[in-house]
Amino acid sequence: MERCEIMISNENLKKRFKRFQELMKQNNIDASIIRTLSSFTYFTGIKWLRPALLIPAENDPIAFVFKYEAEEFMDKTWIQNVKTYMKAEVLMKEISGTIRESGYKTVGFDYSVERDSYVLFFELFKRLNSQVNVVDVHALIMQLRMIKAPDELEAIKQASRIAEHGMQKAIETVDTGKTELEVAAEALSEMMKEGAENPHIYVTTGPKPRIHAEPRSWVKIQPNDTVEIVISADFRGYYSNLTRTVFLGGLSDEKRKVYEVFMEMHRIAEENLKPGTKLIEIETLLRKHAADRGYSNNYVTGFAHGVGLLTEEDPITTIVIPHRRYETMENMVLASIHSPLTVPGIGTIKFEDTYVVRTTRPEKLTNFHYEITK
Numbered sequence: 001m002e003r004c005e006i007m008i009s010n011e012n013l014k015k016r017f018k019r020f021q022e023l024m025k026q027n028n029i030d031a032s033i034i035r036t037l038s039s040f041t042y043f044t045g046i047k048w049l050r051p052a053l054l055i056p057a058e059n060d061p062i063a064f065v066f067k068y069e070a071e072e073f074m075d076k077t078w079i080q081n082v083k084t085y086m087k088a089e090v091l092m093k094e095i096s097g098t099i100r101e102s103g104y105k106t107v108g109f110d111y112s113v114e115r116d117s118y119v120l121f122f123e124l125f126k127r128l129n130s131q132v133n134v135v136d137v138h139a140l141i142m143q144l145r146m147i148k149a150p151d152e153l154e155a156i157k158q159a160s161r162i163a164e165h166g167m168q169k170a171i172e173t174v175d176t177g178k179t180e181l182e183v184a185a186e187a188l189s190e191m192m193k194e195g196a197e198n199p200h201i202y203v204t205t206g207p208k209p210r211i212h213a214e215p216r217s218w219v220k221i222q223p224n225d226t227v228e229i230v231i232s233a234d235f236r237g238y239y240s241n242l243t244r245t246v247f248l249g250g251l252s253d254e255k256r257k258v259y260e261v262f263m264e265m266h267r268i269a270e271e272n273l274k275p276g277t278k279l280i281e282i283e284t285l286l287r288k289h290a291a292d293r294g295y296s297n298n299y300v301t302g303f304a305h306g307v308g309l310l311t312e313e314d315p316i317t318t319i320v321i322p323h324r325r326y327e328t329m330e331n332m333v334l335a336s337i338h339s340p341l342t343v344p345g346i347g348t349i350k351f352e353d354t355y356v357v358r359t360t361r362p363e364k365l366t367n368f369h370y371e372i373t374k
Helices: 010-026 037-044 067-076 088-102 119-128 138-145 150-173 180-193 253-272 279-292 321-325
Strands: 031-034 053-056 062-066 082-085 106-109 133-136 200-205 226-235 238-247 304-306 313-316 333-336 341-343 347-349 353-356
Touching (some): 010 053, 010 138, 031 037, 037 138, 053 088, 062 067, 067 082, 082 088, 088 119, 138 313, 150 200, 150 226, 150 238, 150 353, 180 200, 200 347, 238 253, 253 279, 253 333, 253 347, 279 321, 313 321
Parallel strands (some): 031 106, 062 082, 106 133
Antiparallel strands (some): 031 053, 053 062, 200 226, 226 238, 238 353, 304 313, 304 333, 333 353, 341 347
């Protein structure tokens, strides 16, 4: 696959930083400590494990980096104010000491659940900084991250091409006797060859529905199985989400009915992804359509989620109920339909694409055919 080199410019990274500083000032926050990998990447432009970034409401940010990684880190990012450490306890001491020396009274912390963001870090941070008022700044950060800039959209488009390659490989691998893990392994290998650094895949086969299912090494595909494949591919840290369902042995009358109902819902969601529409309004339309067609007990609530530096980020309508009240905004990137139809005796049915919300109609970034039989 031909790929272009996409990097977020230092100018745009600094703009993000300045916008976040303004939000902190508006909310009387003196500084914020970033320990989540995705938000660290958002502000620095580089993915760096075990991240720690202090963003003051005034002045430049400070990155805390392992001593022998500091030179490379400064070479790859716009941030040059770096403090180094060799031990984890020194890292926490440096962060806490900087906060005390600066006299910060209210400090933001990105309350999120993702890689390198542990409750242990948060609890230790609060204990070491008992003199400050710790507040959640996750929503402020996502206020910026939910709206994608042109360079971010280009990265997501590249990720979409990689996801399509992974899906094609997975479908080629699907066959009677293959395990879910074998299908996943082939797709993951293909995506990494195409440039993905941390792709993900779920594979669910058989008549017993599952959602968010890691591929199992002991489950083999059987004749006439329904096989759901969920792929998340990344490029330069940005993700795209693509899901398709494979029907072995063709589409029986009941499978055809479920397939057609889901595709009708897919169309309804796509037609209503417009700026200013509340996600709950689309959810209501989808649930009504499922009920009207006899599948009220098979629809899983949560039709969309954000896509960006995480494969699933705000708004996450599946598990964060208040997010269902969010309004769609131009240049918001969403995966839809994320909710499957779970039908005992048939399995898990889902067709999901990644969209960017535009003024009149959404732009679909993933392109892959829908009716797939083997």
